[in-house]
Amino acid sequence: MSKIYETVIGLEVHVELATKTKIFCSCSTAFGGAPNTHTCPVCTGMPGSLPVLNRQVVEYAMAVGIATNCKITRYCKFDRKNYFYPDNPQNYQISQLYLPICRDGGIEIETAAGKKTVGIHEIHMEEDAGKLVHDEWEDVSIVDYNRSGVPLIEIVSEPDMRSAEEVIAYLEKLRLIIQYLGASDCKLNEGSMRADVNLSVREAGAAYFGTRTEMKNLNSFKAIARAIEGERARQIELLEEGKQVIQETRRWDDNKETSHAMRSKEDAKDYRYFPEPDLVPVVISDEWIAQVRSRQPEMREEKMARYQTQYGLPAYDAGILTGDKTFADLFEAATEICGKPKKVSNWIMVETIRLLKENGMDPDQIQFSPENLAKIVRLADEGTVTNTVAKEVFELVFLKDIDPEAYIKEHGLSTVSDEGALRAAVEQVIRENPQSVEDYRNGKEKAIGFLVGQTMKAMKGKANPGMVNQLLRELL
């Protein structure tokens, strides 16, 4: 008889902060520069260079700590973590071990199983390492230190999660909070948010923890979910065979959907941490915390409530629009311009989301400006163009951010309300469709819909539908 197992999961989430400069020097953090152009003696560990802490890093870390209900450490320090690896030119990473900036927080998540709080053990500040590019053909690697010294916060959760679903809910909530704060763009595929999964299994209801493994190299929510299922199955199989789970770090291969051990316990890390002598302590006053707190932007829950009261949006709309920072920003900016919140909401929730899906894009890849969205809303709402034309033009706004007003003018797409032109078109449709005309005269009300459609088609979607309807009834 097989036993029932429970999965116990804790996460270590690294987030690259959205500062302009690195954590300890004034080099740019911009992504994608030519190799080693964003480097200096400090971030390449040259002897005699001295780090100076970026104030914005401390403020972002505090902001995330406050938003995740953590206690802010009033007296915090940095420590050195020693290891040798080519991506780390100093041979140590400056991090925080003993006095991390935030502790004892938690966020509420919601899954099909209900609401629960996932505890946050701590958040600490540290520096990122450089990047190694492995040559495909030769036994060499190329090292680029542009990322060396980019500021990170590491958010360490308590082992409070029990399923892949809870893990994804926690990560999505965390990502949304950090995006709302503007502290990071949190892109898993670009590595500005990285999650390591600590997982163990135990018999359901047991009070002890099983031996855990740590899984790395998880670049998407889907990969995380698959890795959790895979690792849970692997550990249960070991236990069922009477074997032991070994405490180790494993690397997930999402193409093969398996993981393999990266280091055995014999090489278990001995980082020889000690207090960082080149940096003075950070003392955080009540006033400073109050300042950061007063600058916290509106978070999702408040925004959702405001969208319903201020703009009169249904809760459903408010939920979708605030579920992504890009949607919320776009909605507010376009509404500010055209003053039609529900219409703007519809264009985002229907057409924009449809086009994102069709093009396999994420919301943060939206290219078009709120100005051009506002124009489309106004042009369609005022009847300058028909809905059909508006949707077609919006596709071009979505893809190329064209100015819809100029485009409509240039291509003569305005709705035709000229009675003479419409009358001519309607007369022709009546001539060409004697069967439908007869059906209508025999009382088939539906036939008129077909005739309206034919007229719209003949007018390339530009005819004023109300007038077409009226003219048809008049002429039949």
Added chain:
Amino acid sequence: MANIISDETIEYIGILAKLELSEEEKERAKKDMSEMLAYMDQLNELDTDGVEPMSHIFPVSNVFREDVVTNTDGSKDTLFNAPEKKDGGFLVPKTIGS
């Protein structure tokens, strides 16, 4: 108090420091390190109850930089002493893992 550094310990420290020591060097390092530990023992004789651990001798805190980019392209200096380079990066023996 005897602080004998075992062969295993010196081997392990060598691995951590990525150093290959000859037998002679190991013996010398063992002797040096036990002397260091003896010195630590002497320091440990002091009564430090109620004394806060200190990591800096100066009473200075909160030294910050503002978040403004002032450094320009540093790649030339960074790569100046590189034994081998390729595509603007340092060329190193292939390293996998992390």
